[in-house]
Amino acid sequence: MSHAVIIQDAVKRYGDFQALGGVNLSIRPGEFFTLLGPSGCGKTTLLRMIAGFNTVDGGEIRFDDTVINNVSAHKRDIGMVFQNYAIFPHLTVAENVAYGLKAKKVPKDEIDRRVTEALELVQIENLAARKPNELSGGQQQRVALARAFVIEPALLLMDEPLSNLDAKLRVQMRSIIKKLQRRLGITTIYVTHDQEEALAISDRIAVMKSGDIMQVGTPEQIYKKPENPFVAGFIGVSNFINCEIAAGQDGKAEIKLAPEYSVSAPLRREYTGSATLSARPEQLFFHENEGLAGKITMSVFLGDFVEYEIELHNGQTVQLNEYTKDVNEVRPDGQEVHIGFDADKVSLYVPETGEVLSC
Numbered sequence: 001m002s003h004a005v006i007i008q009d010a011v012k013r014y015g016d017f018q019a020l021g022g023v024n025l026s027i028r029p030g031e032f033f034t035l036l037g038p039s040g041c042g043k044t045t046l047l048r049m050i051a052g053f054n055t056v057d058g059g060e061i062r063f064d065d066t067v068i069n070n071v072s073a074h075k076r077d078i079g080m081v082f083q084n085y086a087i088f089p090h091l092t093v094a095e096n097v098a099y100g101l102k103a104k105k106v107p108k109d110e111i112d113r114r115v116t117e118a119l120e121l122v123q124i125e126n127l128a129a130r131k132p133n134e135l136s137g138g139q140q141q142r143v144a145l146a147r148a149f150v151i152e153p154a155l156l157l158m159d160e161p162l163s164n165l166d167a168k169l170r171v172q173m174r175s176i177i178k179k180l181q182r183r184l185g186i187t188t189i190y191v192t193h194d195q196e197e198a199l200a201i202s203d204r205i206a207v208m209k210s211g212d213i214m215q216v217g218t219p220e221q222i223y224k225k226p227e228n229p230f231v232a233g234f235i236g237v238s239n240f241i242n243c244e245i246a247a248g249q250d251g252k253a254e255i256k257l258a259p260e261y262s263v264s265a266p267l268r269r270e271y272t273g274s275a276t277l278s279a280r281p282e283q284l285f286f287h288e289n290e291g292l293a294g295k296i297t298m299s300v301f302l303g304d305f306v307e308y309e310i311e312l313h314n315g316q317t318v319q320l321n322e323y324t325k326d327v328n329e330v331r332p333d334g335q336e337v338h339i340g341f342d343a344d345k346v347s348l349y350v351p352e353t354g355e356v357l358s359c
Contacts, residue, residue: 001029001154002029002030002154002155002185002186002187003029003063003064003077003154003155003187004026004027004028004029004063004064004187005025005026005027005033005050005061005062005063005155005187005189006025006026006027006061006062007023007024007025007026007027007046007050007059007060007061007062008024008059008060008061008062009022009023009024009058009059009060010022010023010024010046010049010056010058010059010060010061011023011056011057011058011059012042012045012046012049012054012055012056012057012058012211013057018211019042019045019211020042020045020046020049020211021210021211021212022058022059023042023046023059023211023212023213024213025206025213025216027187027189028187029187030185030186030187031187031188031203031204032178032181032182032188032190032201032202032203032204033187033188033189033190033202033203033204033205033206034189034190034191034192034198034201034202034204034205034206035047035189035190035191035192035206035208036192036193036195036198036205036206036207036208037193037207037208037209037214037234038193038209038234039193040210041208041209041210041211042208042210042211042212043191043193043208044159044160044191045211046208047157047159047189047191048159049061050078050155050157050189051073051076051078051080051157052068052071052072052073052074052076052078053073056069063076063077063154063155076155077153077154077155078153078154078155078156078157079100079147079148079149079151079153079155079156079157079186080148080156080157080158080159081141081144081145081148081156081157081158081159081161082144082159082161083159083160083161083163083164084164085132085140085141085143085144085164086144087132087140087143087144087147088132089131089132089133090131091131091132092128092129092130092131093119093124093127093128093129093130093131093132093135093143094115094119094128094129096132096143096147097115097118097119097143097146097147097150098111098115098150099147100147100150100151101114101115101150101151104151114150115128115146115150116128117150118146118147118149118150119146121146121149121180121183122142122143122145122146122176122180123142123176124139124142124143124146127139137164137165137166137169138165138169138172138173141161141162141165141173142173142176144161145161145176145177145180149180149184149186153186154186154187155186155187155188155189156181156186156187156188156189157188157189158177158188158189158190158191159191160191160192160193161173161177161190162174162192162194162197163192163194170194170197174197174200174201177201178200178201190202195234195235195236198219199219199222199223199235200219202218202219203218204216204217204218205217205218205219205222207222207230207231207234207235209230209234214227214228214230214231215227215228215231222235223235223236223280224345225347226238226278226347226356227356228349228354228355228356229276229278229349229354230354232278232347232349233278236280237280237281237319238278238279238280239278239279239280239281239284239318239319240276240277240278241257241276241277241278241279241292241312241316241318242274242275242276242277242314242316243255243256243257243274243275243276243277243348244256244273244274244275245267245271245272245273245274245275245348245357246272247270247272248264249264250264251266252264252265252266252267253265253266253267253271253272255275255277255343255348257277257292258292258293258313258314260290260293261290261291261292263341263343264343265343265344265346265348265358265359266344266358266359267348267357267358267359268356268357268358268359269357271350271357274351275348275349275350275351275357276348276349276350276351277346277347277348278346278347278348278349279318279341279345279346279347281307281318281319281320281321282305282321282323283341283342283345283346284318284319284320284321284339284340284341285320285322285339285340285341286320286322286331286337286338286339286340287338287339287340288338289338290338290340291338291339291340291341292312292313292314292338292339292340293312293313293336293337293338294310294311294312294313294318294336294337294338294339295310295311295334295335295336295337296308296309296310296331296332296333296334296335296337297309297310297311297317297333297334298333299330299331299332299333301324301330303324304323304324304325305321305322305323305324306321306322306324306327306330306331307319307320307321308320308321308322308331310337310339312339318339320339344359346358
């Protein structure tokens with residue numbers, strides 16, 4: 001049975017350095033939950049605390065109703081997949097996968113059956129007799145996956161498991177991992193710095209920065225409604241445009257982006273003054289005669305869409321994506337353009353605090 005994982009005010013210190021500053025998370029049974037953030041943000045530290053490899057210096061971590069702060073790693077009923085695979089070079093594929101079952105003193109007939117099933121699930125049953133040095137990186141990663149889930153853990157932890165694979169193989173493996181996790185229903189906590197990977201495989205994501213949680217949400221929530229400028233800038237591409245907010249009509253504020261251009265949008269609270277607007281490249285569009293004025297400085301044809309770099313007349317540069325199914329030709333560099341956007345889909349922030357103002 002899969003665990004819920006509850007983390008309350010978790011703190012980790014290394015001397016005078018505080019790696020985690022009171023983290024709070026609640027991970028549901030059977031959920032695929034990803035810790036996402038740049039290097040040094042504390043995501044692997046938190047994962048190792050959950051695994052029992054790092055001590056907890058404050059707060060508590062619970063599996064369901066049981067506090068596990070002082071429970072030894074080998075008693076936590078977890079499976080772990082590491083960045084470097086950590087499979088034994090002197091054992092065959094089948095022996096590697098069987099290792100944890102033997103440690104648990106599972107009967108031999110059951111070990112053979114479960115190892116065969118595990119290798120079939122990750123589609124390497126034909127490699128059972130090979131040694132790790134005879135396998136590709138993707139095959140070794142499948143061995144590590146099979147070894148982790150064959151023991152039927154209540155919790156599966158993965159630390160950057162795809163970072164050593166090439167781009168095409170990473171896409172294939174993340175699909176395998178997602179399908180496997182859904183089939184087995186094991187609560188899974190996954191660490192990565194790759195935003196696309198996190199969006200592709202997660203039920204929910206916690207975005208981390210400097211030992212703190214910046215936002216928790218579904219991939220769609222994280223991407224479409226970032227709660228602060230860090231999340232908006234870290235996940236995908238965002239254009240940040242300076243603007244002024246004034247009182248408007250009908251419960252909406254007036255967002256003034258240029259002397260000749262303003263739009264109306266609802267806010268979470270009353271606010272007037274300077275603000276930062278954040279818009280994804282696909283949220284911008286070319287307008288015939290109104291909007292922010294600028295000039296195309298570069299265009300890149302990428303098959304499904306054309307990526308335009310546009311220098312606005314106020315000196316800022318933005319990126320706009322125009323999908324090729326909607327247009328017949330690529331706009332030339334140097335063309336003068338106007339840019340519009342849907343005010344209900346962009347995000348607005350207070351520059352000094354990062355507070356989100358948009359609904």
